Amino acid sequence: MPAASQAAAPKVAFKIPTTGLKAALVTFAIQAKVSISTGAAANCRPTGNPLVGRFNLSDGLTRLLAGTGCSFRIIDPQTIEIVRAPPRTQPLHPPQARVSPPDTAPVLVNELVVTATKRTASAGRLPYSVSVISGETIEGADARGASEIALMSPAVTVTNLGPGRNKIFIRGLSDGPLTGRAQSMVSVQLDDVRLTYNAPDPDLRLVDVERVEILRGPQGSLYGAGSMGGxxxxxxxxxxxxxxxxxxxxxxxxxxxxxxxxxxxxxxxxxxxxxxxxxxxxxxxxxxxxxxxxxxxxxxxxxxxxxxxxxxxxxxxxxxxxxxxxxxxxxxxxxxxxxxxxxxxxxxxxxxxxxxxxxxxxxxxxxxxxxxxxxxxxxxxxxxxxxxxxxxxxxxxxxxxxxxxxxxxxxxxxxxxxxxxxxxxxxxxxxxxxxxxxxxxxxxxxxxxxxxxxxxxxxxxxxxxxxxxxxxxxxxxxxxxxxxxxxxxxxxxxxxxxxxxxxxxxxxxxxxxxxxxxxxxxxxxxxxxxxxxxxxxxxxxxxxxxxxxxxxxxxxxxxxxxxxxxxxxxxxxxxxxxxxxxxxxxxxxxxxxxxxxxxxxxxxxxxxxxxxxxxxxxxxxxxxxxxxxxxxxxxxxxxxxxxxxxxxxxxxxxxxxxxxxxxxxxxxxxxxxxxxxxxxxxxxxxxxxxxxxxxxxxxxxxxxxxxxxxxxxxxxxxxxxxxxxxxxxxxxxxxxxxxxxxxxxxxxxxxxxxxxxxxxxxxxxxxxxxxxxxxxxxxxxxxxxxxxxxxx
Structure with a gap:
């Protein structure tokens, strides 16, 4: 991105305390609503700098990464790559002009944040079968309920008895179309709270949501009973x-x-x-x-x-x-x-x-x-x-x-x-x-x-x-x-x-x-x-x-x-x-x-x-x-x-x-x-x-x-x-x-x-x-x- 364009880019309000570098970059991505590849951060200083105030992407990342041994490359307004900073003996170039060395991490544009594993992580780097549908995708597709999300995510099935009557199944694990005494096969969660025991999906309208996260397969170790399907x-x-x-x-x-x-x-x-x-x-x-x-x-x-x-x-x-x-x-x-x-x-x-x-x-x-x-x-x-x-x-x-x-x-x-x-x-x-x-x-x-x-x-x-x-x-x-x-x-x-x-x-x-x-x-x-x-x-x-x-x-x-x-x-x-x-x-x-x-x-x-x-x-x-x-x-x-x-x-x-x-x-x-x-x-x-x-x-x-x-x-x-x-x-x-x-x-x-x-x-x-x-x-x-x- 040209320097003049970056200088005129809109500013974002950041509030990031001193914390681990990868966590700080994930928080930066959430607050700026961008995708960040963090793979190269593993070879840099483990802690980032605090960032408080309103900055555009370039200025904010420059302050956050100062002295960590990491730099960045802005691919487009929604995509950023973290790279190792060149040695100080080399001429300094604007971050957007740097070329990634062949061994640096690629930009994973799908590296959306996931917290369904009860800690913050990147969906693309989790050793689990997980899908993330962003709020922007939900809005653009007008996917306002679980039935629409099922058409966009692998292995998800929703019955169609009517609004507020349906059950969600994942990975072909169905206990029948009826809702009775058996606990739900899929744990439906709103943020950090379980919504259902053996009732149908309440079919909450997906309005003003950050994302929908789907973990496929049994999640008994983290979510207990009622999460056999995911x-x-x-x-x-x-x-x-x-x-x-x-x-x-x-x-x-x-x-x-x-x-x-x-x-x-x-x-x-x-x-x-x-x-x-x-x-x-x-x-x-x-x-x-x-x-x-x-x-x-x-x-x-x-x-x-x-x-x-x-x-x-x-x-x-x-x-x-x-x-x-x-x-x-x-x-x-x-x-x-x-x-x-x-x-x-x-x-x-x-x-x-x-x-x-x-x-x-x-x-x-x-x-x-x-x-x-x-x-x-x-x-x-x-x-x-x-x-x-x-x-x-x-x-x-x-x-x-x-x-x-x-x-x-x-x-x-x-x-x-x-x-x-x-x-x-x-x-x-x-x-x-x-x-x-x-x-x-x-x-x-x-x-x-x-x-x-x-x-x-x-x-x-x-x-x-x-x-x-x-x-x-x-x-x-x-x-x-x-x-x-x-x-x-x-x-x-x-x-x-x-x-x-x-x-x-x-x-x-x-x-x-x-x-x-x-x-x-x-x-x-x-x-x-x-x-x-x-x-x-x-x-x-x-x-x-x-x-x-x-x-x-x-x-x-x-x-x-x-x-x-x-x-x-x-x-x-x-x-x-x-x-x-x-x-x-x-x-x-x-x-x-x-x-x-x-x-x-x-x-x-x-x-x-x-x-x-x-x-x-x-x-x-x-x-x-x-x-x-x-x-x-x-x-x-x-x-x-x-x-x-x-x-x-x-x-x-x-x-x-x-x-x-x-x-x-x-x-x-x-x-x-x-x-x-x-x-x-x-x-x-x-x-x-x-x-x-x-x-x-x-x-x-x-x-x-x-x-x-x-x-x-x-x-x-x-x-x-x-x-x-x-x-x-x-x-x-x-x-x-x-x-x-x-x-x-x-x-x-x-x-x-x-x-x-x-x-x-x-x-x-x-x-x-x-x-x-x-x-x-x-x-x-x-x-x-x-x-x-x-x-x-």
């Missing part, structure tokens, strides 16, 4: 202590054959008390127009939904080395109906007797203390999470079986209220330490209150034919740690593990039919687990990494209580399924991976080959009358290959990803659902996608941008019943968008599903009608919209 982590943008900022965005869209959709959202950031305190607030409302018609109820576009919420965060700089963060998040996701259709009718049509509304309300409050000592870093987070999921299903088909002959309209109301208090403490090694270590303590207390109420004639006075009230209490205590030891200059060994103790107490009262038979249940269980992990990482050059990993994930067991009058619960060797108690399951994953880059880091490729072995598979199933239970189905395994490539040059970004799975159940428990050689459900054997982003400067500060992506989801089956289960998948999903923008405004137009594909994204909608009618969840028809953003 971790889906949302990192929000922190309050800016130096600069006031804000923006407003609105959009409108129309769907073929459906109602209009709209979005209104905004953000404001306010520094207070001389750069020591700042508050950042976000609010939004998203309306999705319906496109499914219910001919049975004579209602069109029934699946109208509204997602609205807000988030407030505060950050206080207590000292140069300590900060305090606090925040509150609230989201209400209200759907008028589900979004499945029925086979044998016109497309996008079904015939129900009862509407099926759904609410998913989520609230989280947290406080976090983060600081550094000479011997390391401490972080303490405490949070309160409240999650309420209310669903109604048309249970008319189940009424005769439950009542012994009555027919007519009936509805099952499922009211699920979850509250948990979570505390976590982590201690990590200082940035200057040659041995990287981490130690943690996790404590959680939770209560889940469930009410299942099945009523005849739900729109009138009606009568209760099934009534279950259940209370579950869960206590979790865990200690965990990891240690990375450099065996040589290019070989590292990491070993870690987690010891966890989980206690569950369940109480249930069942009336079926009221005021007839009454059944009560009370049970307790305790589960102690040890989840280890081992990683061997070999980095022969700064641009190449190979690794081997073995890791374990697990889930605890629980109890079944649902069942109509006369329901019998068995046990191993003492009766039919469902068993009263279902056991915990565990999964071992073995992975070999490689990451490399070419063309000075502009082209980056990643590959991972893995095998997962799953023992005592838990899955949520439904009884013949449509009520839920959880079963241990036997053993399963998945072998797979993940490939990902990214090419970035100037203003062009190209990406491609491919996932191959071979998920199978290898052994079926006695009388469990499905054959022993069927596929694991809900996960395609093949999926992949491509994406492109291009920007072109025009004049007077005006820039044009173009985004497009296409993803293919291969065929799969809904459940373990390989023969009888309906098939789904085998469809493509696309989006194209174009924009004009300046520093102050942005105008965009977009087309979703431009091919107007009608693929079946999820062959499920109502458990009471499953098997009786063919259920289809079609893609939203072609949708065209326009957006306007203003920044201030």
């Amino acid at each position: 971790v889906f982590r949302i990192v929000t943008k922190a309050p800016d202590l130096e600069q006031s900022a804000g923006w407003l965005f609105t959009s409108a869209a129309t769907t073929q054959g459906g109602d209009a959709s709209s979005v209104v959202e905004g953000m404001v950031n306010m520094p207070l008390i001389g750069g020591r305190l700042a508050v950042r607030a976000v609010a939004y409302k998203e309306t999705d127009g319906g496109y499914i018609d219910d001919v049975g109820l004579a209602v069109t576009n029934v699946n109208h939904s509204v997602r609205k919420g807000w988030r407030v965060q505060a950050r206080a700089r207590l000292t140069d080395n300590w900060r305090l963060d606090a925040g509150l998040t609230d989201q209400r996701n209200d759907s008028d109906d589900t979004q499945y259709a029925q086979g044998g009718l016109e497309p996008f049509t079904r015939a129900n007797q009862v509407r099926e509304p759904h609410d998913n309300d989520f609230t989280q409050a947290f406080v976090s203390l983060d600081g550094r000592f000479d011997w390391g870093r401490l972080k303490w987070t405490s949070a309160l999470v409240r999650h309420e999921v209310i669903s109604r299903y048309d249970a008319s088909r189940a009424l005769p079986a439950i009542t012994g002959g009555a027919v007519g309209a009936a509805a099952l109301d499922d009211d699920n209220r979850i509250e948990s208090v979570i505390h976590e403490l982590t201690l990590t090694s200082p940035d200057t330490s040659k041995v990287d270590w981490l130690a943690g303590l996790f404590v959680a207390q939770g209560e889940q209150d469930v009410r299942l109420l099945l009523s005849a004639s739900p729109s009138g006075p009606g009568s209760v034919v099934y009534d279950e009230t259940r209370i579950d209490k869960q206590d979790e205590l865990a200690i965990y740690g990891e240690l990375t030891w450099p065996l040589s200059r290019s070989l590292d060994f990491t070993f870690g593990g987690r010891v966890a103790r989980t206690r569950i107490a369940a109480q249930a009262v069942v009336l079926s039919p009221a005021p007839g038979a009454r059944a009560t249940f009370s049970g307790k269980l305790a589960d102690t687990r040890w989840a280890p992990k081992a990683v061997l990482a070999f980095h022969p050059t700064a641009r190449t990494l190979f690794y081997l990993q073995a890791a374990e994930g697990y889930r605890s067991g629980g109890f079944n209580t649902s069942g109509a009058n006369g329901q019998v619960f068995g046990g191993p060797g003492s009766g039919p399924r469902p068993y009263r108690k279902f056991e915990g399951d565990e999964l071992w994953s073995y992975e070999a991976g490689a990451k490399t880059s070419w063309l000075e880091g502009r082209l980056v490729a990643r590959a991972a080959l893995f095998q997962a072995k799953w023992v005592n598979v838990q899955a949520d199933e439904f009884l013949g009358v449509g009520l839920p239970y959880t079963d241990n189905l036997g053993r399963g395994r998945n072998m797979g290959l993940e490939l990902e490539a990214i090419y970035v040059t100037g203003r062009l970004h190209l990406g491609a990803q491919l996932t191959l799975n071979d998920p199978e159940r290898t052994w079926a428990a006695a009388e469990a659902a499905g054959p022993s050689d069927g596929p694991l459900d809900g996960v395609p054997r093949f999926s992949g996608g491509v994406e492109i982003h291009y920007e072109h400067p025009l004049k007077d500060g005006l820039t044009s941008a173009f985004d497009a992506r296409y993803a293919y989801v291969g065929p799969s089956r809904l459940t373990f019943h390989a023969v009888a289960a309906p098939s789904m998948g085998d469809y493509g999903a696309g989006r194209a968008a174009a924009a004009l923008y300046t520093d102050r405004w942005r105008v965009s137009v977009f087309v979703d599903n431009p091919a107007n594909s009608r693929g079946d994204t999820f062959a499920y909608g109502n458990p009471f009608a499953q098997g009786a009618t063919r259920q289809i969840t079609p893609q939203r028809p072609i949708t065209v919209g326009m957006g306007l953003e203003l920044r201030f």
Whole structure:
């Protein structure tokens, strides 16, 4: 970059204390929102200089690196390479004029910061299978939820029952499409707080987020139960202590054959008390127009939904080395109906007797203390999470079986209220330490209150034919740690593990039919687990990494209580399924991976080959009358290959990803659902996608941008019943968008599903009608919209 241009470059507010050089460079990258290659920093002075004030990139890096033996080269306004400084006997040249020696580290343009490993690291240099989707990419692609992120990340699958009803799967590890007593396969995190236990994904709108991080494979050593498939982590943008900022965005869209959709959202950031305190607030409302018609109820576009919420965060700089963060998040996701259709009718049509509304309300409050000592870093987070999921299903088909002959309209109301208090403490090694270590303590207390109420004639006075009230209490205590030891200059060994103790107490009262038979249940269980992990990482050059990993994930067991009058619960060797108690399951994953880059880091490729072995598979199933239970189905395994490539040059970004799975159940428990050689459900054997982003400067500060992506989801089956289960998948999903923008405004137009594909994204909608009618969840028809953003 010419010196004159650099002198005129915009200045950024920096607040970087004296710390390790690599940590200081990562902090610089975060605050300046640039990519920095830090490979050469390993051969320089281990500590950087403090940097406080407003500087452009060149001046800031010059001050930060002075006397460290390192210098830098600015490739473009978003890409910087750290290099060894030339000997002092050589003439000094402007940093941008230096040429990197052949043995220096390349510029890794994908070297985004990751903290999902509970310490700051570069995604490109981690010996794990991890994807990072930046906030800029999320905004450009309008990927506002987990479903859109799944189309951009290898090995991620999201069901499509409807907003606030979905489950996330990673690496072909699916425990079924239903949400019941089994704990989630994927740990969904908001910053440093776990959001779900066994509820569906709250589907938080991805507004004003820094990035989304996805760790693939079991993460039991760091995250404990409920992370067998991996971790889906949302990192929000922190309050800016130096600069006031804000923006407003609105959009409108129309769907073929459906109602209009709209979005209104905004953000404001306010520094207070001389750069020591700042508050950042976000609010939004998203309306999705319906496109499914219910001919049975004579209602069109029934699946109208509204997602609205807000988030407030505060950050206080207590000292140069300590900060305090606090925040509150609230989201209400209200759907008028589900979004499945029925086979044998016109497309996008079904015939129900009862509407099926759904609410998913989520609230989280947290406080976090983060600081550094000479011997390391401490972080303490405490949070309160409240999650309420209310669903109604048309249970008319189940009424005769439950009542012994009555027919007519009936509805099952499922009211699920979850509250948990979570505390976590982590201690990590200082940035200057040659041995990287981490130690943690996790404590959680939770209560889940469930009410299942099945009523005849739900729109009138009606009568209760099934009534279950259940209370579950869960206590979790865990200690965990990891240690990375450099065996040589290019070989590292990491070993870690987690010891966890989980206690569950369940109480249930069942009336079926009221005021007839009454059944009560009370049970307790305790589960102690040890989840280890081992990683061997070999980095022969700064641009190449190979690794081997073995890791374990697990889930605890629980109890079944649902069942109509006369329901019998068995046990191993003492009766039919469902068993009263279902056991915990565990999964071992073995992975070999490689990451490399070419063309000075502009082209980056990643590959991972893995095998997962799953023992005592838990899955949520439904009884013949449509009520839920959880079963241990036997053993399963998945072998797979993940490939990902990214090419970035100037203003062009190209990406491609491919996932191959071979998920199978290898052994079926006695009388469990499905054959022993069927596929694991809900996960395609093949999926992949491509994406492109291009920007072109025009004049007077005006820039044009173009985004497009296409993803293919291969065929799969809904459940373990390989023969009888309906098939789904085998469809493509696309989006194209174009924009004009300046520093102050942005105008965009977009087309979703431009091919107007009608693929079946999820062959499920109502458990009471499953098997009786063919259920289809079609893609939203072609949708065209326009957006306007203003920044201030």
